[in-house]
Amino acid sequence: MTAAGLRAGVVFLLSTSLAACSTMTTPGVDTQRLGVGEVPVALGSSVRDNRTPMEAVLACFGDQLTASGKPNRVIAVGDVKDFTGKYSINEGNAITQGGSLMVYSALGKIGGNLTIAERFDPVIAERELGYTDRRQLGDGSIYEVNGNKVPWVPYFGGTITKSDYYIVGGITELNYNIRSGGVEASVNNIGPQARVFTQSVGVDLRIVDTRSLVVVKTVSLTKQFSGYEVGGNIFRFFGSDLFDLNVGAKGQEPLQLGIRAALEEATVRLVAAVEKLDASACMRQRIDKIPDLPADQLRGRKLVASGAAALPATPAVANTAPLIVRRGPSLNDVASNGSAPNASSVQIGFEFGSATLGGAATAVLEQISQMLAGGPVEVVLVARDTENWDPAKRDALIDQRIATLMSALANRGVAAGAVSVKWRPDRADTSIYRDGPGLQEIAKIQIRK
Secondary structure (H helix, E strand, O other): OOHHHHHHHHHHHHHHHHHHHOOOOOOOOEEEOOOOOOOOEEEOOOOOOOOOOOHHHHHHHHHHHHHHOOOOEEEEEEEEEEOOOOEEOOOEEOOOOOHHHHHHHHHHHHOOOEEEEOOOOOHHHHHHHHHHHOOOOOOOOOEEEOOEEEOOOOOOOOOOOOOOEEEEEEEEEEEEEEEEEEEEOOEOOEEEEEEEEEEEEEEEEEEEEOOOOOEEEEEEEEEEEEEEEEEEEEEEEEOOEEEEEEEEEEEEOOHHHHHHHHHHHHHHHHHHHHHOOOOHHHHOOOOOOOOOOOHHHHOOOOEOOOOOOEOOOOOOOOOOOOOEEEOOOOOOHHHHHOOOOOOEEEEEEEOOOOOOOOOOHHHHHHHHHHHHHHOOEEEEEEEEOOOOOOHHHHHHHHHHHHHHHHHHHHOOOOOHHHEEEEEOOOOOOOOOEEOOOOEEEEEEEEEOO
8 A cells, every 4th residue: 555545544544533522421420411401420430438358357356346345536637638749740649638537438338336526517516516605606595694584695614525645647658659660662653561560558557545645546548549540552664654553451449448448447556546446456357359249238247268268147246156166274274374274175165255155056055065975074164265255354354255155055954053163364364365267265164063
């Protein structure tokens, strides 16, 4: 084909393409004409919950807070600023300026026994308090003040709830292109290219006692983000005409979404510190994908070990099957009693905060009845090592669990006098007696025939 013919073909192709572009729509995007004479408006996806890979962690920690029975905490959020100073004249600030709002949302996702106090933008409340002080604020009702009926709302002070702690800090790092690489190959300026790159951000938060201004806990977290870019090009002269055709694609993990996830994890760690709770079990619910459900819908469900999904089960605090494991001598037998036991031993465990024996315990209880023919049987009661109750709540829960076991044994013909508590923690003992990964011993029961 001659250069003139090729030129004419390209012009025709461009003309038809432009004409088609004037009427074409992007696949998956609908349009709607909202008024007479208006051009159609593109309508994309619907609004959804803003979820992160931390949803299951937040739900789990909220359940843990509720089960702990600790007093209600009032937590406020101060300024969580962008301290990176990174700014583009074309795109503005590289880092979100809404760090405080993300921390507020994280506290809301946790829920539990947390009360969130507004301290970030109290302008409206302060104005209304000013109106009240000037006797200008009303709500349509009539009040009696000093024997007189007045249309304004009386105010005697003390209506604003004080906070126990507040969270402040900032986004302190944005490291561009900490590592990149790629490949490009071409022959006569024709060929593919590919590139990958990585950047990172860092956040530093702290939680402060409002009354004393003592910093209770600090957290410094970092997260990396990866991106890619692939493409190909044709760059050729045909006669005196230049033809340049480029195709490709690029993508990157959303930077602000990653910052939100980092701030959510930092919030969990800070609240766990002031509540004196071990959040490690909940942290294991963190996954590499964004779940289908937000934290408030995951709350109260029993989560699988990997955190990949939530089982459609009843809440984990009640009516859950216990952990049941055959075992040899306890690792703590010597420490607790001075010598290893001679009796046969089995282990029955309870889920977090639960005193219920599920259906899976039936086989073990039947096995205990058979083992009694050979002599005494020791039953070691275990629970998750994330349980760290105050002494009164811990003792009450141990009493309930022992009573549940004794009731189940009585239904199988084991007399109450044949069951004795061999060991349980003293009320003043705050130690955790670990027994295998993720477990702690809470009591030892001896059963005789």
